[in-house]
Amino acid sequence: MALIAGLHAWEALDSRGTPTVGCVVRLADGSEGEAIVPSGASTGTHEAHERRDGGERYGGKGVAGAVGSVLAEIAPAIVGLDAADQALVDTTMRELDGTANLSRLGANAVLAASVATALAAARSQRLPLWQALCPDLPPLLPLPMVNVVSGGAHAGGLIDVQDFLVVPVGASSFSEAIEWASRVRAATAEVLRERGHDTSLVADEGGLAAPLPSNRAALDVLLAGIQRSGLEPGVEAAIAVDIAATQFLADGAYVLASENRSLRAQELVDEIAAWVADYPIVSVEDALGEDDDAGWRYASDRLAPIVQLLGDDLFVTSPPRLEAGIRGGIANAVLVKPNQVGTLTDAWRVVEIARAAGYATVLSARSGETEDSWLADLAVGWRTGQVKVGSTTRSERTAKWNRLLRIEAEEPGAAFAGAAVLAPLASHDSPTHLHPGGQK
Ligand code: PGA
Ligand code: ZN
Numbered sequence: 460m461a462l463i464a465g466l467h468a469w470e471a472l473d474s475r476g477t478p479t480v481g482c483v484v485r486l487a488d489g490s491e492g493e494a495i496v497p498s499g500a501s502t503g504t505h506e507a508h509e510r511r512d513g514g515e516r517y518g519g520k521g522v523a524g525a526v527g528s529v530l531a532e533i534a535p536a537i538v539g540l541d542a543a544d545q546a547l548v549d550t551t552m553r554e555l556d557g558t559a560n561l562s563r564l565g566a567n568a569v570l571a572a573s574v575a576t577a578l579a580a581a582r583s584q585r586l587p588l589w590q591a592l593c594p595d596l597p598p599l600l601p602l603p604m605v606n607v608v609s610g611g612a613h614a615g616g617l618i619d620v621q622d623f624l625v626v627p628v629g630a631s632s633f634s635e636a637i638e639w640a641s642r643v644r645a646a647t648a649e650v651l652r653e654r655g656h657d658t659s660l661v662a663d664e665g666g667l668a669a670p671l672p673s674n675r676a677a678l679d680v681l682l683a684g685i686q687r688s689g690l691e692p693g694v695e696a697a698i699a700v701d702i703a704a705t706q707f708l709a710d711g712a713y714v715l716a717s718e719n720r721s722l723r724a725q726e727l728v729d730e731i732a733a734w735v736a737d738y739p740i741v742s743v744e745d746a747l748g749e750d751d752d753a754g755w756r757y758a759s760d761r762l763a764p765i766v767q768l769l770g771d772d773l774f775v776t777s778p779p780r781l782e783a784g785i786r787g788g789i790a791n792a793v794l795v796k797p798n799q800v801g802t803l804t805d806a807w808r809v810v811e812i813a814r815a816a817g818y819a820t821v822l823s824a825r826s827g828e829t830e831d832s833w834l835a836d837l838a839v840g841w842r843t844g845q846v847k848v849g850s851t852t853r854s855e856r857t858a859k860w861n862r863l864l865r866i867e868a869e870e871p872g873a874a875f876a877g878a879a880v881l882a883p884l885a886s887h888d889s890p891t892h893l894h895p896g897g898q899k
Contacts, residue, residue: 462487
């Protein structure tokens with residue numbers, strides 16, 4: 460038993476300089492776990508509630524109230540509980556909050572305590588977090604999707620689509636995947652410079668932020684970068700896109716401002732299908748707005764058989780929203796962001812539900828991140844198969860890559876997920892190493 464003895468919390472800063480919650484959990488045996496939670500910019504309406512103060516401080520974005528939740532309410536409720544019983548700790552906080560979206564205490568307060576508890580419990584067992592989450596299975600290093608060109612809410616709306624990412628589908632290890640991704644980023648920057656763009660400015664996730672004339676122009680630049688890097692497009696290095704379509708949906712129309720076009724849902728899906736035909740695209744995230752049910756139906760029929768169709772704002776790491784999507788045959792993969800749901804237990808539940816339905820899972824950071832690396836351990840311990848944390852630059856991103864590189868270096872028996880985890884491949888193939896039973 461590793462009993463929780465005390466908590467402390469404070470107002471920290473994320474990678475955008477916006478306040479966020481830091482929390483330390485101390486156990487009776489002296490072990491400690493510390494976590495600082497991330498925050499999104501292109502957030503879904505159905506996400507758990509991030510509690511902010513309003514008023515003057517930090518332009519209203521202060522989190523003194525959420526910090527107060529940890530100190531005044533969460534601490535007295537979970538002190539004395541066994542930190543190794545994550546489900547009990549998380550359920551206790553959810554019941555204490557009493558709302559469906561954690562709006563009373565704040566999901567930022569609850570997640571900070573949830574993650575710090577997991578880290579303290581692992582420390583007390585003298586295990587790395589990934590191993591505490593998955594004690595009986597060898598680690599599985601995820602296939603990364605790495606941001607190269609950024610648009611949307613992370614780059615001042617320079618282009619409409621939010622992320623153009625490289626997926627090193629031919630790599631045979633995690634470290635090789637990162638080397639390839641880094642090579643593609645450098646080559647893509649060269650291509651942009653030759654075409655007259657400044658590459659010194661980067662977007663929130665470290666992606667290159669250039670005022671390109673269209674979304675296709677960004678795909679052209681990334682494909683040229685892959686070719687210049689010497690990797691074979693589609694075989695060694697493929698492309699993923701996060702359309703983040705909720706962000707440019709206005710009054711029922713999808714407004715591609717950079718191209719001066721306004722599309723209906725079906726037209727947008729047809730446009731994306733044409734991109735998939737013309738470029739080596741293996742994954743499409745948030746092709747439609749978060750509540751565009753008819754659009755998602757059409758996208759699922761048209762795109763899910765040929766590409767990984769990934770729900771982020773659509774599913775918001777919510778067990779009931781994912782279950783409804785699975786019942787309706789919507790999408791074939793889910794992005795998992797712990798702060799969208801507020802506890803590790805619920806995020807893990809989403810991984811379990813997805814896995815049982817043959818949906819692929821991509822663990823994801825947020826655009827506002829922190830120097831913490833626990834997300835990397837979740838990817839390995841939960842064996843999500845894929846991970847998305849932004850570019851290979853900026854320390855809040857490299858903190859996660861570096862942690863994964865260390866785990867691979869230290870664990871000679873570590874398997875690398877590789878391209879077989881991509882949906883729709885994953886659902887046909889269902890490799891047994893992705894279906895471990897008995898995880899906590
Ligand atoms: P966010 O972006 O953290 O700003 O929501 C990440 C994503 O959309 O995948
Ligand atoms: Zn997204």
